[in-house]
Every structure is written in structure tokens, then in C-alpha cells.
Amino acid sequence: xxxxxxxxxxxxxxxxxxxxxxxxxxxxxxxxxxxxxxxxxxxxxxxxxxxxxxxxxxxxxxxxxxxxxxxxxxxxxxxxxxxxxxxxxxxxxxxxxxxxxxxxxxxxxxxxxxxxxxxxxxxxxxxxxxxxxxxxxxxxxxxxxxxxxxxxxxxxxxxxxxxxxxxxxxxxxxxxxxxxxxxxxxxxxxxxxxxxxxxxxxxxxxxxxxxxxxxxxxxxxxxxxxxxxxxxxxxxxxxxxxxxxxxxxxxxxxxxxxxxxxxxxxxxxxxxxxxxxxxxxx
Amino acid sequence: xxxxxxxxxxxxxxxxxxxxxxxxxxxxxxxxxxxxxxxxxxxxxxxxxxxxxxxxxxxxxxxxxxxxxxxxxxxxxxxxxxxxxxxxxxxx
Numbered sequence: 001x002x003x004x005x006x007x008x009x010x011x012x013x014x015x016x017x018x019x020x021x022x023x024x025x026x027x028x029x030x031x032x033x034x035x036x037x038x039x040x041x042x043x044x045x046x047x048x049x050x051x052x053x054x055x056x057x058x059x060x061x062x063x064x065x066x067x068x069x070x071x072x073x074x075x076x077x078x079x080x081x082x083x084x085x086x087x088x089x090x091x092x093x094x095x096x097x098x099x100x101x102x103x104x105x106x107x108x109x110x111x112x113x114x115x116x117x118x119x120x121x122x123x124x125x126x127x128x129x130x131x132x133x134x135x136x137x138x139x140x141x142x143x144x145x146x147x148x149x150x151x152x153x154x155x156x157x158x159x160x161x162x163x164x165x166x167x168x169x170x171x172x173x174x175x176x177x178x179x180x181x182x183x184x185x186x187x188x189x190x191x192x193x194x195x196x197x198x199x200x201x202x203x204x205x206x207x208x209x210x211x212x213x214x215x216x217x218x219x220x221x222x223x224x225x226x227x228x229x230x231x232x233x234x235x236x237x238x239x240x241x242x243x244x245x246x247x248x249x250x251x252x253x254x255x256x257x258x259x260x261x262x263x264x265x266x267x268x269x270x271x272x273x274x275x276x277x278x279x280x281x282x
Numbered sequence: 283x284x285x286x287x288x289x290x291x292x293x294x295x296x297x298x299x300x301x302x303x304x305x306x307x308x309x310x311x312x313x314x315x316x317x318x319x320x321x322x323x324x325x326x327x328x329x330x331x332x333x334x335x336x337x338x339x340x341x342x343x344x345x346x347x348x349x350x351x352x353x354x355x356x357x358x359x360x361x362x363x364x365x366x367x368x369x370x371x372x373x374x
Contacts, residue, residue, distance in 0.1 A: 048325045055349045059318040060325050081324055087304065239304035246301060254326020 005141055006156035009128045010165035012120070012173030013180045013200060018042045019061075020074040020123050021177065027063045042177065045201060048254065071115060072103060074123035085260045088243065090236045106130075120170040208261030212248050223268040232271035235264055284364075290339070291360040297334050298356065302327060313357040318350060328353065335359075341366040 008014045019042060026035040036054045039061065043049050049057070057063075062076040070076060083102070086094070114122065137154075145152050155161065165173075168182065175181040184196050211220040222228060224244055229237040247261055291313070299307045302322040317323040323331075331353055332343045341363060352362040 048329060051329060051345070051348070052325050053345070053348045056318075056325065056328055059350070080321060084321055084324070087306065236306070239306055242300060242304040254324055254330070256324045256326065 001145070001150055001152050003141065003152045003154050004156060005137060005152075005154040006132065006162070007180065007183065009124060009132055010156060010162055011168075011180045011183045012124070012170075013183075014127065015042055015200070015202065016074060016078075016127065017120060017123055017174050018177050018179065019077075020119060021174070023061050023063055023073070024068060024119065026058075026061075027065060027068045030058065030063055030065075038177075071107065071110065071122065072126065073119065075126050081256050082259065084256055085263055088235050088239050088260055088264060090233055093234055118170055120173070205262070207255075208258035208265075209247050209250065211261065211265060212244075220265060223265055223272065228268060228272070232268055234267055234271065240264060287360060287364055290363050291356060293338060294359045294363070295356050297338075298322075298331075298359075301330060301334075311356070313360075314355050316350070316354050318354055323354075331359070335363060339363050339366070 019039065022035070022038045022042065025038070026032060029035060033054070036057050039057060040050055052060070060077060060081075062073070062080070067073055067076055072079065079102075086097075089097070111125075114125070117125070141152060172182040173180070178184075179200055188196060210216055224240060226237045226241070229235050229240055243257060243260060243264075247257060295311075298317070299305060299311065302317065303311065311320075317327070328348060332348060335341055335343055347362070350358070352358055
């Protein structure tokens with residue numbers, strides 16, 4: 001089966017590219033009342049975001065001159081949200097990772113010319129190098145497909161296509177805020193107009209609360225029990241218990257909490273399957 | 283410092299510690315510490331806070347009031363709640 005994997009990375013399809021462009025635009029005039037509306041417009045499908053005041057949007061999207069200078073400007077909001085998950089680590093894991101600096105570890109691995117790249121290329125690189133291989137291609141793609149006997153091929157990842165796309169000017173990838181501009185132009189006449197003009201809509205997994213339906217509980221209760229958490233040694237049982245009860249009570253459960261819960265459950269599942277001493281061997 | 287002020291502040295602190303720090307306070311959350319700067323709160327967190335204020339203290343929070351000056355530290359929250367007229371039957 002042919003899949004489109006890689007097209008968003010090499011030809012500029014993801015919302016994160018639009019988001020980065022708008023955040024840069026806003027950061028140039030941080031007091032603007034109009035610029036934040038552009039963020040609300042690209043994230044029409046995120047209702048919580050629409051209830052935020054500009055001040056909160058500015059904080060959660062790292063709108064500041066200092067952030068714009070960061071090599072990781074494009075990914076700062078997502079990475080800072082995800083790093084909140086670390087508060088659930090057990091004391092042992094926190095102690096063992098106390099001196100670990102995530103950003104420095106990635107900085108060391110970047111190509112030496114990276115600081116001089118166009119901001120769009122930087123964002124593309126981070127997507128391509130860190131999200132595509134392990135997450136998009138493996139977790140979301142190949143493993144799921146092969147589990148059902150489907151073998152996929154990704155023509156956009158042909159090295160000649162990637163090399164060609166890498167030489168294209170940014171304006172042909174995203175024109176103003178139109179994603180995959182060149183690809184859509186080239187497909188005009190081949191693909192129905194309704195598809196070409198369709199707004200890109202990411203698919204999302206249901207929030208963490210689905211694990212507490214009757215069907216989900218039989219195994220999530222087990223994996224999240226104090227005994228299981230202590231045995232794996234990765235997470236702090238007391239904090240996980242509070243997170244679980246927050247999700248169970250059905251208070252507004254946000255992306256951060258859902259992500260934490262899903263991350264903890266997946267890790268616990270892995271720990272249970274791999275070893276009885278998983279945490280200490282990490 | 284009035285009794286009401288202390289009562290409101292303690293209620294707010296226990297909610298914040300329970301919901302955003304998952305019980306782990308380490309005695310480090312100062313009354314003036316910004317939730318944003320400490321990375322404790324995301325866009326949904328603000329809504330959780332507002333829901334808590336409305337349910338617990340029966341105050342009404344308008345869109346214009348959802349700003350860090352009112353919501354972004356224990357102190358700001360306490361000042362905001364104590365400055366609000368409450369409806370009869372505020373929960374104790």
C-alpha cells in the first residue's frame with residue numbers, strides 16, 4: 001500500500017509550520033491585539049484555545065524575543081508541555097536524570113550549520129529527525145500496518161524526492177499560510193478540487209479518560225496499581241494516583257494530563273512485558 | 283489579614299497543589315510564584331482553575347478577567363476571589 005508519509009515534513013504540511021510563522025509574526029509585535037487571532041484561526045479545532053486570553057496564549061506559545069532566538073523555537077510550546085510529564089517520575093529516576101539537560105543533548109546532535117538555517121528548515125529538520133522515524137513511521141505506521149499484514153511504501157521518502165524538496169524555496173512549501181503549496185499545485189487536475197482545498201485536520205487519539213471506561217479499567221487499574229508502579233520503579237505512585245483520580249472524576253482533563261496518563265500507561269505496559277526489573281535497567 | 287483571606291488562600295493552595303503539582307509541593311510553591319513561569323499550567327489548566335473558582339466560591343469569572351494578573355499565583359487568585367462579590371450560600 002502506498003502512504004503519504006514524509007510529505008508533510010518535506011513539503012510543509014504540518015500546522016507547526018504555520019504556528020511557528022504566526023508566533024514569529026506575533027513576537028515581532030508582542031502587544032498586537034490582532035496577531036494572536038491568527039493562532040486561534042489555525043487551531044479552530046482546539047476549543048480550549050479559544051477561551052484563552054491573549055496573555056495566556058502568549059505564555060503558552062512562548063511569544064518573546066528570547067524564544068525566537070532559540071534553535072528550537074518552533075517546538076518550544078510542545079516540548080515544554082511534554083516536559084511537565086517529568087513530575088511523575090519516581091525519586092530514583094529524578095535523581096538519576098538530575099543533571100540531564102534535554103535541549104543540550106539535542107543541540108550536540110544538530111548539524112553544525114543549523115544555527116544559520118532558515119527558521120522553516122529548522123522546524124522541518126526537527127520534525128524529520130526526531131518525530132518521523134520513531135513515532136510517525138514506526139509507532140503510527142509500520143507497526144500498526146504490519147500487525148494487520150499490510151506492507152506500506154512511502155514514495156515521498158524516496159531519497160531523490162527528499163533531495164529535490166530540500167532544494168525548494170520555502171515559499172513553494174508554504175505560501176502565506178497555505179500548506180504544501182507546490183504539491184497541491186502539481187496535483188491540480190489529478191485530484192478533485194474539494195480535496196485540494198480541504199483544510200488539513202490532524203487526527204488525534206481520544207483523551208486519556210477512555211482508559212477509565214468499564215472496558216478500559218480492567219487492565220488500566222492493574223497497570224496503574226501501586227504494586228505495579230512500585231515494581232517498575234519509574235513513576236511515583238502517589239502522584240500517579242492523584243492524576244488518575246483527577247481523570248476519573250472527569251474534571252476538565254487537558255492535553256497535558258491526557259498525555260501524562262497515556263505515557264505512564266504505555267511505559268507500564270512496556271515494563272510489564274519486558275522485565276520485572278525494567279526501571280532499574282534503564 | 284482577615285480570616286476570609288486565609289480561608290480562601292488555603293483552599294486555593296490545596297487545589298493548586300493537588301491538581302497541578304499532584305500533591306508534590308516540596309514546600310517550594312511561594313504565594314507569589316507564577317504558575318506559568320513554573321510550567322505548572324497549560325491552556326486547560328486555566329479553565330480548571332476558573333471552574334474551581336466558580337464552583338467553590340460561587341464567583342463569576344468573565345472572559346476579560348481570565349488574565350494572569352487575576353489567576354497566575356496563589357496571591358493573585360486570593361486577591362481576585364476576595365475582591366469579588368459572592369452569591370449567597372458560598373460553600374464553607
